[in-house]
Amino acid sequence: MGVEVKNLSKEFNTAQGVHVAVKGVSFEVEEGSLSALLGPSGSGKSTVLRMIAGLETPDSGEVFLNGEAVCHLPPQKRGVGFVFQNYALFKHLKVSENISFGLKLKKVPAEEAQARVEELLVLFGLAGLGERYPHQLSGGQRQRVALARALAPKPKVLLLDEPFGAVDAKIREELRDWLRKLHEDIHVTSLMVTHDQEEALEICDKIVVMNQGLIEQVGKPEEIYNTPASEFVAHFVGSMNIVETKAKAKQVNVGPYRFETEKFDDIEKGDPVKLFFRPQDIYLSSNLKIYRSHGTIERVSFLGINMKVELKSEEGFRFFAIIPQYIFQREGFKEGQVVSYHIEEMSYLNLREGGEIKKFTVSNYL
Amino acid sequence: MLLKKTKGFKPLLITIVFVYLLWLLGLPLWTLIQEAYQEGWTKISQELFSLEVLRAFGLTLLLCLSAVVFNGIFGTALALVLVRQNFRGKSLIFGLLDLPFAISAVVVGYALILLFGHGGILAGMAEALGIRLVFSVPGMVIATLFVTFPFVVRELLPVLQELGEEQEQAAATLGASPRQIFFSVTLPNIKWPLLYGLSLSFARALGEFGAVLVVGAGIAGFTETATIFVFRALEERMYAGAYGASLLLILLSLILLISMEAVKKAKN
Numbered sequence: 001m002g003v004e005v006k007n008l009s010k011e012f013n014t015a016q017g018v019h020v021a022v023k024g025v026s027f028e029v030e031e032g033s034l035s036a037l038l039g040p041s042g043s044g045k046s047t048v049l050r051m052i053a054g055l056e057t058p059d060s061g062e063v064f065l066n067g068e069a070v071c072h073l074p075p076q077k078r079g080v081g082f083v084f085q086n087y088a089l090f091k092h093l094k095v096s097e098n099i100s101f102g103l104k105l106k107k108v109p110a111e112e113a114q115a116r117v118e119e120l121l122v123l124f125g126l127a128g129l130g131e132r133y134p135h136q137l138s139g140g141q142r143q144r145v146a147l148a149r150a151l152a153p154k155p156k157v158l159l160l161d162e163p164f165g166a167v168d169a170k171i172r173e174e175l176r177d178w179l180r181k182l183h184e185d186i187h188v189t190s191l192m193v194t195h196d197q198e199e200a201l202e203i204c205d206k207i208v209v210m211n212q213g214l215i216e217q218v219g220k221p222e223e224i225y226n227t228p229a230s231e232f233v234a235h236f237v238g239s240m241n242i243v244e245t246k247a248k249a250k251q252v253n254v255g256p257y258r259f260e261t262e263k264f265d266d267i268e269k270g271d272p273v274k275l276f277f278r279p280q281d282i283y284l285s286s287n288l289k290i291y292r293s294h295g296t297i298e299r300v301s302f303l304g305i306n307m308k309v310e311l312k313s314e315e316g317f318r319f320f321a322i323i324p325q326y327i328f329q330r331e332g333f334k335e336g337q338v339v340s341y342h343i344e345e346m347s348y349l350n351l352r353e354g355g356e357i358k359k360f361t362v363s364n365y366l
Numbered sequence: 367m368l369l370k371k372t373k374g375f376k377p378l379l380i381t382i383v384f385v386y387l388l389w390l391l392g393l394p395l396w397t398l399i400q401e402a403y404q405e406g407w408t409k410i411s412q413e414l415f416s417l418e419v420l421r422a423f424g425l426t427l428l429l430c431l432s433a434v435v436f437n438g439i440f441g442t443a444l445a446l447v448l449v450r451q452n453f454r455g456k457s458l459i460f461g462l463l464d465l466p467f468a469i470s471a472v473v474v475g476y477a478l479i480l481l482f483g484h485g486g487i488l489a490g491m492a493e494a495l496g497i498r499l500v501f502s503v504p505g506m507v508i509a510t511l512f513v514t515f516p517f518v519v520r521e522l523l524p525v526l527q528e529l530g531e532e533q534e535q536a537a538a539t540l541g542a543s544p545r546q547i548f549f550s551v552t553l554p555n556i557k558w559p560l561l562y563g564l565s566l567s568f569a570r571a572l573g574e575f576g577a578v579l580v581v582g583a584g585i586a587g588f589t590e591t592a593t594i595f596v597f598r599a600l601e602e603r604m605y606a607g608a609y610g611a612s613l614l615l616i617l618l619s620l621i622l623l624i625s626m627e628a629v630k631k632a633k634n
Contacts, residue, residue, distance in 0.1 A: 053539055054538075054539075055535050055538070055539070074538070075535070075538040075539045076538055076539075076541050076542065076543065078539070080539055081539065081540075082535070082536060082539040084532045084535075084536060086532065088532035088533050088535070088536040089533075089536075090533055090536075090537075090551060090554075091533075091555065092554040092555060101537070101540055101542075101550075102540035102541055105540060105541040105542055105546065106541060146536075149536070149540070150536075150539070150540075153540060153541065
């Protein structure tokens with residue numbers, strides 16, 4: 001196992017009192033994989049990463065790097081590479097000196113270090129920039145220098161704290177692709193912290209979703225997205241329509257849908273139930289005969305390749321759909337228009353019982 | 367906007383500034399040079415190379431250098447602690463930092479005499495260590511340290527705050543020991559403001575009069591600094607010596623100011 005975290009906890013004393021940042025967190029990251037700690041700000045993800053690096057001391061728990069317990073070791077002895085959001089480059093050193101910093105400390109012979117720096121400059125698309133100072137580089141270049149510096153001493157594990165948080169959206173996308181490709185080339189066990197779910201979904205092999213110091217779900221990107229384990233994950237990862245309702249005697253009503261409670265083995269009369277459905281799981285048609293349910297388009301927003309369509313059903317139930325631009329054009333949708341629709345995939349959570357969210361196919365339960 | 371609208375107002379303001387500065391800085395300096403000229407340069411240089419003047423300048427230099435060394439070490443350490451550590455009473459220390467600016471140097475000198483002098487709280491300690499602090503050079507060093515103490519700390523606090531700890535943490539994950547981190551990451555990042563703070567300390571020590579006079583009592587050839595010498599020379603109507611020493615002090619200050627400007631440029 002590349003990184004293993006067991007029961008990690010950490011409290012901070014703040015002016016407002018004790019803040020429990022991480023509450024008994026355990027997870028594993030496979031050797032050679034690229035994984036993400038995903039969560040909103042304040043979820044404790046950065047604290048976990050910093051504890052793995054030794055930059056924070058856990059109150060309890062243990063960290064294993066390649067099977068070896070490291071909590072008693074200072075950051076210097078852990079063999080991790082760390083990349084900061086704001087690069088943290090040594091401002092007074094040239095790019096090449098930044099990259100060779102760790103090599104010098106390891107007493108790598110000068111010639112060998114020089115060769116390694118040259119190799120990294122090329123690999124990281126920084127050829128010819130070795131003699132520049134960090135302030136003479138763009139944000140994207142700086143972050144690549146920071147990565148090269150962290151990787152130069154060949155660390156066991158690479159830790160990245162919001163690595164693309166400080167660069168423009170366009171550069172962020174480029175860096176993201178580039179990091180994925182780089183990782184495919186060098187296969188160093190990597191764990192990155194991000195609040196950007198798109199970033200995590202796109203480039204990571206595994207995602208650990210954190211919220212309020214706890215782990216909500218661990219899984220592959222498609223598992224996290226398709227079968228969110230908790231309401232938080234459902235809400236945080238991707239867009240989601242969420243409807244809260246109450247099971248009546250025999251039915252759960254959501255807009256035009258009447259689900260019979262007996263078809264669900266865990267819903268009884270009076271249970272508060274939440275239903276979730278993705279905006280892209282909604283079919284829309286301008287032909288009112290295509291689908292049984294009808295609603296009015298209240299608002300249309302342009303999202304680039306997609307369109308966001310906000311609807312109000314005949315029953316007064318509001319939700320939004322995301323449909324590809326070409327379908328939107330073909331159907332000729334506009335605000336105020338009455339359309340027919342169908343929602344095929346839904347998930348539900350019985351709030352009385354709690355537990356996991358369960359997915360079902362709507363047409364089988366009507 | 368106001369300046370642009372009123373014609374002739376801007377030149378007037380500039381003239382006022384010039385006249386003010388001339389009256390405040392230029393005229394006294396000019397008079398001094400004039401008087402010195404009338405005394406005759408031969409006489410003045412003779413006075414300057416007299417043993418007591420040399421000793422006075424030697425002592426001033428010693429005080430300046432102690433201010434530089436002690437503030438360099440303890441000022442940097444204090445700034446690091448204040449920025450990096452959280453503890454009770456931190457705001458109190460922040461409040462006390464500027465105390466030396468506010469308290470009269472004479473009062474400081476007097477307080478030190480009370481502290482280390484006969485019957486003072488720390489008199490016994492000084493005695494046990496075999497150091498005489500009152501009417502002696504070590505006491506004057508302490509007085510100088512008191513008045514120069516805020517400069518380095520005040521210069522470094524904002525710089526350290528802005529610097530943050532990430533570069534140091536990056537160095538740590540790359541394998542640098544705390545000593546290596548300080549010398550290869552922290553120090554290079556604060557060297558110009560540190561140098562500027564040290565120059566300010568040096569300048570303050572060079573011109574200090576009250577505190578060192580009270581603590582050292584200005585014994586000629588022993589606890590007499592350059593400024594105290596000028597004061598005594600004027601009182602005893604040794605004008606050539608007074609002018610010579612004054613001009614030399616001014617020259618030293620000018621050299622210091624010019625180098626500080628260079629440091630300031632490098633700092634920015």
